[in-house]
Amino acid sequence: MLVQVLLTGVLTGGVYALMVSGLSLIFGVMRVINIAHGAFLVLGAYLSYWLFTLAGVDPILSILVIAPLFYLVGVGVQRGLISRVGGDAGFVVLLTIAVAVSLEGIMGALWQSTVRTVRTDYTSTVLSFTVGTMPLRVPLVRLGGFAASLLILAALYLVLTRTRLGRAIRATIQNPEAAQLVGVNIAKVKATTFGIGLATVAAGGAMFSLIFSFNAGSHVEWISKMLSIIVLGGLGSLPGALIAALLLGAVENLSAVVMTSYISPIVFYLILFLVLVFRPQGLLGTRLRKS
Amino acid sequence: MTFPKVSRLWFGLGLIVLLALPWLFRNPYYHLLGFNLWLLVVTASAWNMLSGYTGYKSLGHSAFFGLGAYLVAITAARYGWNPLWSAPVLGLGVGVIALLVGWVLLRADGSAFVIASIAVLLIFRLLALNLRGLTSGAPGLSQPLPPWSPQFSRMPFYYYMLGLAIITVGVSGFIRRTRFGLGLFAIRDDEGKAASVGVATNLYKVLAFGISAYFMGVAGGIWSYFQGHISPIFTFDILNDVDMVIASMLGGLGTLWGPVLGAFIIVPARDLILFRFGESQIHLAVFGVLMILIIVLLPNGIITTYRNRRRRRAGRTSAFAGARTAAEMTEAAQKADQSGPEKPVR
Numbered sequence: 203m204l205v206q207v208l209l210t211g212v213l214t215g216g217v218y219a220l221m222v223s224g225l226s227l228i229f230g231v232m233r234v235i236n237i238a239h240g241a242f243l244v245l246g247a248y249l250s251y252w253l254f255t256l257a258g259v260d261p262i263l264s265i266l267v268i269a270p271l272f273y274l275v276g277v278g279v280q281r282g283l284i285s286r287v288g289g290d291a292g293f294v295v296l297l298t299i300a301v302a303v304s305l306e307g308i309m310g311a312l313w314q315s316t317v318r319t320v321r322t323d324y325t326s327t328v329l330s331f332t333v334g335t336m337p338l339r340v341p342l343v344r345l346g347g348f349a350a351s352l353l354i355l356a357a358l359y360l361v362l363t364r365t366r367l368g369r370a371i372r373a374t375i376q377n378p379e380a381a382q383l384v385g386v387n388i389a390k391v392k393a394t395t396f397g398i399g400l401a402t403v404a405a406g407g408a409m410f411s412l413i414f415s416f417n418a419g420s421h422v423e424w425i426s427k428m429l430s431i432i433v434l435g436g437l438g439s440l441p442g443a444l445i446a447a448l449l450l451g452a453v454e455n456l457s458a459v460v461m462t463s464y465i466s467p468i469v470f471y472l473i474l475f476l477v478l479v480f481r482p483q484g485l486l487g488t489r490l491r492k493s
Numbered sequence: 494m495t496f497p498k499v500s501r502l503w504f505g506l507g508l509i510v511l512l513a514l515p516w517l518f519r520n521p522y523y524h525l526l527g528f529n530l531w532l533l534v535v536t537a538s539a540w541n542m543l544s545g546y547t548g549y550k551s552l553g554h555s556a557f558f559g560l561g562a563y564l565v566a567i568t569a570a571r572y573g574w575n576p577l578w579s580a581p582v583l584g585l586g587v588g589v590i591a592l593l594v595g596w597v598l599l600r601a602d603g604s605a606f607v608i609a610s611i612a613v614l615l616i617f618r619l620l621a622l623n624l625r626g627l628t629s630g631a632p633g634l635s636q637p638l639p640p641w642s643p644q645f646s647r648m649p650f651y652y653y654m655l656g657l658a659i660i661t662v663g664v665s666g667f668i669r670r671t672r673f674g675l676g677l678f679a680i681r682d683d684e685g686k687a688a689s690v691g692v693a694t695n696l697y698k699v700l701a702f703g704i705s706a707y708f709m710g711v712a713g714g715i716w717s718y719f720q721g722h723i724s725p726i727f728t729f730d731i732l733n734d735v736d737m738v739i740a741s742m743l744g745g746l747g748t749l750w751g752p753v754l755g756a757f758i759i760v761p762a763r764d765l766i767l768f769r770f771g772e773s774q775i776h777l778a779v780f781g782v783l784m785i786l787i788i789v790l791l792p793n794g795i796i797t798t799y800r801n802r803r804r805r806r807a808g809r810t811s812a813f814a815g816a817r818t819a820a821e822m823t824e825a826a827q828k829a830d831q832s833g834p835e836k837p838v839r
Contacts, residue, residue: 235604286789291604292550296738297788299552303735304781310774418774422731426615429608465623471616478601478609 215451224399240425246407436484561710580714587710595702633724745794
């Protein structure tokens with residue numbers, strides 16, 4: 203029973219890891235907490251829902267279309283809006299909230315408030331197998347989502363470690379001034395990172411549309427979940443975020459069983475609050491201080 | 494310096510006009526608009542006392558608005574307390590709870606503070622949804638109707654909120670003139686330096702948080718009586734915070750009259766947007782885009798931008814400073830011409 207709960211939790215956590223990887227990357231490079239990330243997640247989910255219902259494209263395949271699209275949107279948003287707001291970090295947070303509210307309005311107008319989800323032929327397929335004497339049941343979508351997420355995260359890892367761009371991104375995360383001194387074009391790295399961040403959340407959104415149901419207002423709940431994950435992992439630390447995603451996926455499933463599922467989100471909010479206040483550097487990460 | 498300098502005469506005249514307005518415009522719709530206007534003046538000014546003066550931008554401040562609303566609604570439904578007097582009293586309770594929350598929350602700063610403050614709001618909302626014995630959960634709580642004739646139903650609320658708005662702006666203006674207010678501005682400009690010259694930064698921040706939350710709580714209490722029925726989703730709504738933030742920023746963050754001016758622009762604009770686009774959720778998008786435009790184009794707000802522009806214009810003619818007559822001006826101009834290289838014109 204416990205193993206079953208934890209297994210489902212960890213599989214969900216894999217999808218969470220993909221969803222938050224962009225958020226963490228964006229914070230690392232730009233020191234910007236992108237509150238609109240949840241709204242972009244839901245937008246990605248809606249687009250793959252659209253592609254599925256209108257054109258019959260499988261959500262996992264639809265990533266090939268929406269991820270590049272989101273990349274362009276991300277570069278545009280960073281260049282056109284975020285880079286224009288200087289100074290206080292608080293202003294940038296307010297700006298991303300404004301973007302989130304705008305997106306919620308647009309999505310609500312386009313798709314109404316009906317809760318949607320993608321139902322493919324394999325949605326209700328459940329694999330069951332036995333380990334030792336323990337029977338385990340795994341829904342196919344969760345397994346598929348987990349596998350696809352790992353694949354994309356591996357690709358992201360290769361980009362970050364094996365390419366010039368990845369090196370520039372990592373250099374900027376470590377020390378923006380020093381990176382600029384050795385010839386990294388910071389403005390370009392920031393725009394590209396924002397684009398990559400949104401591309402990953404588009405992929406996360408496609409997976410999300412298979413597993414969860416959503417409407418335009420869902421982004422508030424999900425951005426809180428994603429924030430508590432990257433905050434717990436340590437802001438700006440990608441490995442930290444991935445570990446925290448698996449951890450919280452498991453904790454969430456467990457707390458939904460122990461408490462009622464109505465009150466269990468409080469675990470996320472409390473983690474968010476307590477970690478930010480008492481250990482702003484999270485599990486692995488740098489301190490988030492003004493100076 | 495307060496801006497604009499309001500003389501007693503103008504203040505008196507203005508007050509008479511504001512008191513007379515509900516009688517001149519008898520349509521209840523205008524009374525609703527007026528109530529909403531003063532409500533936003535109160536909440537935006539209260540928000541500004543914390544976030545404008547200290548620079549700590551809270552986006553969960555409507556947690557205290559909602560707390561006030563629920564305390565008043567619960568005591569009215571259970572013990573029959575009249576919200577008109579219970580709101581300012583229970584506001585003290587909200588203030589005390591806020592002191593405790595602020596004491597913990599204000600250890601974070603910058604973006605961490607913004608996010609943690611949102612977490613506070615979400616925790617309050619979840620509690621309101623789940624403590625069913627107290628709050629009756631998602632369906633919400635109803636209150637007894639006001640005892641006065643339905644014919645006037647909204648008018649007393651208008652006057653009450655007007656009074657609260659005057660008190661709030663008064664307190665906000667008073668704070669600016671005290672050592673305490675100076676300390677808050679010092680925290681905004683550079684917290685580390687402020688602490689090093691002896692400002693008790695932690696105490697000051699927490700106090701500002703509590704005072705600000707007191708007014709939020711009272712406003713929430715009166716609002717819940719006005720509404721007659723409250724539910725967690727709309728009471729603990731981050732969009733309430735968005736309204737306060739837009740109003741304060743549009744008028745001028747950290748100025749005394751900025752939130753008031755902002756509220757006078759935002760409330761009619763919001764009403765117009767709701768009227769034009771209210772049937773679909775596109776009105777949210779219009780708010781969002783409005784907020785984006787304000788942050789990108791006018792981050793300092795109307796009052797501060799205007800003041801800076803005036804100051805710059807004054808700076809440009811600084812060579813003439815102190816010159817009273819035309820002859821003195823010419824003389825000053827000649828001196829300026831002779832003395833060395835030209836000053837760069839900003």
